[in-house]
Amino acid sequence: MNTKPAETTLARWLDDDLEGTELAAFEASHAADATLLARREESRAWRASVAAAIPAAIEPAYPEFFNHRIAKSIRERMPKAQPRRRAAAAWRAWWMPASAAAGMVLAFWLGTKTGGTPQMMTLANPDAAQVAAQGPTVYTPEHGVDAEWFASPDAAATVIVLEGVDAIPDTLDFSDSVGLLSTANSTAALEPSDDAEVPE
Amino acid sequence: MTRRACLVVLGATLGWLPLRVLSAPEDPGKSVLGEVTVTVYYATDGDPAAAGPKATVVGKALEKRLRNEEKLRFKHYRLLGDDTQPLFRSYENWAQPLKPSDEVLVKFEARSRPTKEATHLDLELWLSRKKILKTDVLLQGDHPLLVLGPEWRGGRLIIAVSLAADKKPR
Numbered sequence: 609m610n611t612k613p614a615e616t617t618l619a620r621w622l623d624d625d626l627e628g629t630e631l632a633a634f635e636a637s638h639a640a641d642a643t644l645l646a647r648r649e650e651s652r653a654w655r656a657s658v659a660a661a662i663p664a665a666i667e668p669a670y671p672e673f674f675n676h677r678i679a680k681s682i683r684e685r686m687p688k689a690q691p692r693r694r695a696a697a698a699w700r701a702w703w704m705p706a707s708a709a710a711g712m713v714l715a716f717w718l719g720t721k722t723g724g725t726p727q728m729m730t731l732a733n734p735d736a737a738q739v740a741a742q743g744p745t746v747y748t749p750e751h752g753v754d755a756e757w758f759a760s761p762d763a764a765a766t767v768i769v770l771e772g773v774d775a776i777p778d779t780l781d782f783s784d785s786v787g788l789l790s791t792a793n794s795t796a797a798l799e800p801s802d803d804a805e806v807p808e
Numbered sequence: 809m810t811r812r813a814c815l816v817v818l819g820a821t822l823g824w825l826p827l828r829v830l831s832a833p834e835d836p837g838k839s840v841l842g843e844v845t846v847t848v849y850y851a852t853d854g855d856p857a858a859a860g861p862k863a864t865v866v867g868k869a870l871e872k873r874l875r876n877e878e879k880l881r882f883k884h885y886r887l888l889g890d891d892t893q894p895l896f897r898s899y900e901n902w903a904q905p906l907k908p909s910d911e912v913l914v915k916f917e918a919r920s921r922p923t924k925e926a927t928h929l930d931l932e933l934w935l936s937r938k939k940i941l942k943t944d945v946l947l948q949g950d951h952p953l954l955v956l957g958p959e960w961r962g963g964r965l966i967i968a969v970s971l972a973a974d975k976k977p978r
Contacts, residue, residue, distance in 0.1 A: 744953075747942040755941055760954075763877035765968075766945055768955045773940060775959040776911060782848075783860035785889030785906045 613638060622651045744768070837898025841922050843972035844929070844947075846903035846914045847890040849874075852963025856884035859961065863888055879956060880966060888965070892972050895927070905967075911936060912957075914969060919944055927971055933957070947971050 613621070613634065620626050621634050621644075638644050746755045746768060753772045760767045849866065850859040851874070863886035866874075874880045891903040893916075900917040904910060913934040920928045926948045933941040935958055945953045952970035959965075 744943045744945045748940065749942065750938055750940050753940055755943075757943070760877045760879075763873055763880060763954060764950060765873075765877070765952050765954045767877060767879060768941065768943065768953065769879050770941060770955060770957050773935060773958040776936070776965070778961045780909065780911060780960070781860060782888045782906045782909060782911075783862045785862075785909070 613644075618644075622648050623655075624648075624652070837896065839897045840894040841897055841918055842895045842927060843892050844895050844901075844903065844916050844927075845890060845892040845968075845970050845972045846905045847968040847970070848888045848905045848912055849966040849968065850886040850888050850960065850963050851880065851882035851884070851966050852886075852961070853883045854962040856886050856963075858963065859886040859888060874954075874966070877954075880954060882963065884963075885966075895922070895929075900930075912965070912967060913937075914967065916969070925949065929969075931969060933967060945969070 617626070617630070617634060621631070621638075626634055743759065744757055744766065746757050748755045748770075750773075753770060755768050755770050757766065757768045850856070850863060852858065856863070856865075866885045866887055871885050874885055875882070889906045891905040891907065893901045893903045895901065895916065895918055897918060900915055903914045903916065904912075905914070906912050915932040915934065917930045918927070919930045922928070926946050928944065928946050930944050931942070931953070932939055933943075933955060941955065947953065947970060949971070952968050955967040955969075957965040957967050
């Protein structure tokens with residue numbers, strides 16, 4: 609007959625955890641076992657000494673802080689929830705470029721149907737006639753000064769008439785103008801050439 | 809390395825540097841596209857001698873040309889001065905037709921690439937060191953810009969801007 613107690617039952621008996629019929633049955637079988645009784649006494653003494661050294665409940669310092677750190681660590685380890693793609697994004701990815709391309713084609717087609725070939729004028733290659741027809745842009749920043757321009761076929765020139773300009777003081781003398789003294793043929797710039805016709 | 813070899817190397821280096829500087833590529837913006845002439849005339853119905861003894865009488869053809877335009881019609885015209893300056897590709901330039909006086913100054917700059925037929929310019933006319941007029945103008949061969957300007961000694965100044973006769977745009 610096996611009189612050796614089960615390990616778990618023995619451990620519970622040593623911890624004074626058995627109650628009722630379990631305790632009665634165990635003690636009926638092993639009450640005379642002096643070794644077991646000695647181990648129980650030893651266990652009781654050890655538990656008593658531990659209970660005397662450590663208070664029943666010790667609160668950790670700054671419990672909220674530790675709880676917060678633990679919760680944060682748990683959140684970080686958990687996989688992040690992926691933002692749900694909206695259903696509209698799928699068709700947009702295809703239809704937006706397609707509709708843009710269709711719009712460009714339509715605009716090009718409309719362009720070919722409106723009017724004739726446009727006159728292109730670039731800064732690098734101006735159409736002299738077009739620029740001449742537009743005439744100069746005239747701006748007089750000085751207060752009280754006005755400027756009027758017109759193309760003069762009689763003088764074969766573009767003429768700008770300034771009004772309201774302060775007169776140059778009569779005391780100013782231009783007799784020593786370097787240009788006048790050094791350029792013997794200085795009127796050549798505006799003198800028509802022999803084959804040019806000056807309007808009568 | 810011998811002393812003579814050192815001198816040879818040093819001489820070659822010192823000779824190479826100036827050559828390198830001289831042969832450095834020029835600023836393309838300073839390439840000359842043509843020349844612009846600014847001329848100042850004195851026009852008056854009074855005594856033309858007021859312009860001074862050195863002012864010269866203009867040619868008959870020019871006189872007729874100016875007189876053809878009613879706004880520019882005066883009895884007498886005298887040349888006061890002129891200045892011809894290069895037209896740069898990217899940079900502005902100034903003409904000072906009455907130098908050493910800076911009473912009349914014209915700043916000009918290419919507005920577009922000149923052609924053989926026409927040159928489109930941005931122009932500023934400065935009188936008495938004040939900007940009086942800002943304009944753009946298309947100069948064509950024998951088609952100048954004439955500005956009827958300020959009064960002076962009983963007459964008025966006419967500032968003409970034209971392409972230099974012997975310097976066609978290129």
